[in-house]
Amino acid sequence: MSNHVAVTVRVNGVDREIEVDPRATLTETLRDRLGLTGTKKGCDRGECGACTVLVNGRRVLSCMTLAVTAHGAEVTTVEGLSSGGELHPVQRAFLENDAFQCGFCTPGQVMSAVACIAEGHATSDDEIREWMSGNICRCAAYPQIVASVAKAAAELGGAAR
Amino acid sequence: MRTFSYHRVSDVDVALAALRQPETQAIAGGTELVNWLKEGIEAPARLVDITGLPLAGVESTPDGLRIGALARMSDVAAHPVVRDRYPVLAQSLLRAASAQLRNMATIGGNLLQRTRCPYFRADTALPCNKRVPGSGCAARHGDTSAQAIFGWSEHCVATHPSDLAVALAALDATIVVRGEAGERRIPATEFHRLPGDEPERHTELRAGELITAVEVPAESGAEHSHYLKVRERVSYEFAVVSAAAVVQLSGTTITGARLALGGVAHRPWRLGGAEQAVVGLSVSDRPALLAAVAADFGDARPLPGNEYKITLAQRAAVRALQAA
Numbered sequence A: 001m002s003n004h005v006a007v008t009v010r011v012n013g014v015d016r017e018i019e020v021d022p023r024a025t026l027t028e029t030l031r032d033r034l035g036l037t038g039t040k041k042g043c044d045r046g047e048c049g050a051c052t053v054l055v056n057g058r059r060v061l062s063c064m065t066l067a068v069t070a071h072g073a074e075v076t077t078v079e080g081l082s083s084g085g086e087l088h089p090v091q092r093a094f095l096e097n098d099a100f101q102c103g104f105c106t107p108g109q110v111m112s113a114v115a116c117i118a119e120g121h122a123t124s125d126d127e128i129r130e131w132m133s134g135n136i137c138r139c140a141a142y143p144q145i146v147a148s149v150a151k152a153a154a155e156l157g158g159a160a161r
Numbered sequence B: 001m002r003t004f005s006y007h008r009v010s011d012v013d014v015a016l017a018a019l020r021q022p023e024t025q026a027i028a029g030g031t032e033l034v035n036w037l038k039e040g041i042e043a044p045a046r047l048v049d050i051t052g053l054p055l056a057g058v059e060s061t062p063d064g065l066r067i068g069a070l071a072r073m074s075d076v077a078a079h080p081v082v083r084d085r086y087p088v089l090a091q092s093l094l095r096a097a098s099a100q101l102r103n104m105a106t107i108g109g110n111l112l113q114r115t116r117c118p119y120f121r122a123d124t125a126l127p128c129n130k131r132v133p134g135s136g137c138a139a140r141h142g143d144t145s146a147q148a149i150f151g152w153s154e155h156c157v158a159t160h161p162s163d164l165a166v167a168l169a170a171l172d173a174t175i176v177v178r179g180e181a182g183e184r185r186i187p188a189t190e191f192h193r194l195p196g197d198e199p200e201r202h203t204e205l206r207a208g209e210l211i212t213a214v215e216v217p218a219e220s221g222a223e224h225s226h227y228l229k230v231r232e233r234v235s236y237e238f239a240v241v242s243a244a245a246v247v248q249l250s251g252t253t254i255t256g257a258r259l260a261l262g263g264v265a266h267r268p269w270r271l272g273g274a275e276q277a278v279v280g281l282s283v284s285d286r287p288a289l290l291a292a293v294a295a296d297f298g299d300a301r302p303l304p305g306n307e308y309k310i311t312l313a314q315r316a317a318v319r320a321l322q323a324a
Ligand SMILES: Cc1cc2nc3c(=O)[nH]c(=O)nc-3n(C[C@H](O)[C@H](O)[C@H](O)COP(=O)(O)OP(=O)(O)OC[C@H]3O[C@@H](n4cnc5c(N)ncnc54)[C@H](O)[C@@H]3O)c2cc1C
Pocket: A045, A046, A047, B025, B026, B027, B028, B029, B030, B031, B032, B033, B034, B069, B070, B095, B096, B097, B098, B101, B104, B105, B106, B107, B108, B109, B110, B111, B112, B113, B161, B162, B163, B164, B209, B210, B211, B212, B236, B237, B238, B239
């Protein structure tokens, strides 16, 4: 289409150049154009957090982000967390604590947790509950999610990502 | 969704020129606008991305605080001066939305968010004078539980959902806007419009204008201040009712107060009468504070189904005063 816009984004450390429809969200672009289906589309209206990714290191909702506005940005999705086959401490904590049932909310929870810990907002269970409230879990795995974030935060020293 | 062209701007005058074109909308954090595009509430032909404008700073000067319109909610809440000297402001921001949304959402966009009236946001077309002027108001004789108790009209009974706006009203802040004709300064208490017979005009911002900053005067004396938000769950929810209080104290005696309510009208509702009546009272004298606040509810007109907001708002105001 004529009004497609050329966009350069660095996704999980790789520069990607794509022409996007200005109406496309970052969720759709990651999933349908770049094949990164780890990022989930839940409500598609900013309410559930399933689509959470990091843009320039900050957690945001990719369903409320037009892909054109991510031009020049660095995007990290759940696929970009592990390194050399080694799971990220947050991913490992989720596995070890059974922090999911259906798993649909999990990529968003994990991305949000990575940022929550890096922000220094995971120093107590109450603080984790408050700062993870943007991620809804339909299976109500909340106690295990809070435990996982606390465990990973302890391992990561509460600060470094 | 109707398709649109997309333009980035990095200069305020260029942005203003672009916004003067017909069917053009600015996009900042996008957390409202992208929903409006999806729901068909707005269908612009052109989007102007204003996030590149140099309006994202937070400055603390002897005159007070100047917050750029493009500053993100999370960054403003985390600013050391905001955190230490303007608790009511930091709390209103941190008790809004979620960490992800606050990382995206801007101060200007927050003030320009629209009502959460379920009929206004409905997927199917319902009578709503804010959506389609003249179509009627489905809420007036529908579900009124979340609607206004002050300042509504037969044409619209909606409330404004911004938490920030309520804190800014209690701080006597000013919204600075710029358009073709130059700069205008609008008191935060007057920025949002009561519906009257033009509910489709949500705020005093005119077409083609940008919000450039929000200014909080130093003399607002916000050290003793508090934002109390009552919601249906403890986090990540809009207010049913909220109260912002800024208090001056001598010992435990109130020597000055400013009080604004949220969730009760389509603008932050200042309780001017109560602000005077609480002077001289002890902050710990709850019955006297409640009587002073209740006496300022003479203009309240609850709808069938939201009478509970009167009791709730009065108690919220007292608790905010006591927590300040
Ligand atoms: C699930 C959810 C929960 C939420 N909960 C809360 C809550 O509890 N409390 C609360 O207060 N808010 C809440 N919000 C609202 C949120 O704070 C707003 O969506 C946000 O602040 C809007 O800012 P933005 O930068 O994303 O605006 P955008 O979506 O980019 O813009 C909104 C409108 O403002 C215009 N605009 C933006 N900036 C300017 C400017 N500088 N000058 C002129 N026009 C401008 C745009 O053209 C557009 O018309 C919630 C939102 C969601 C989705």
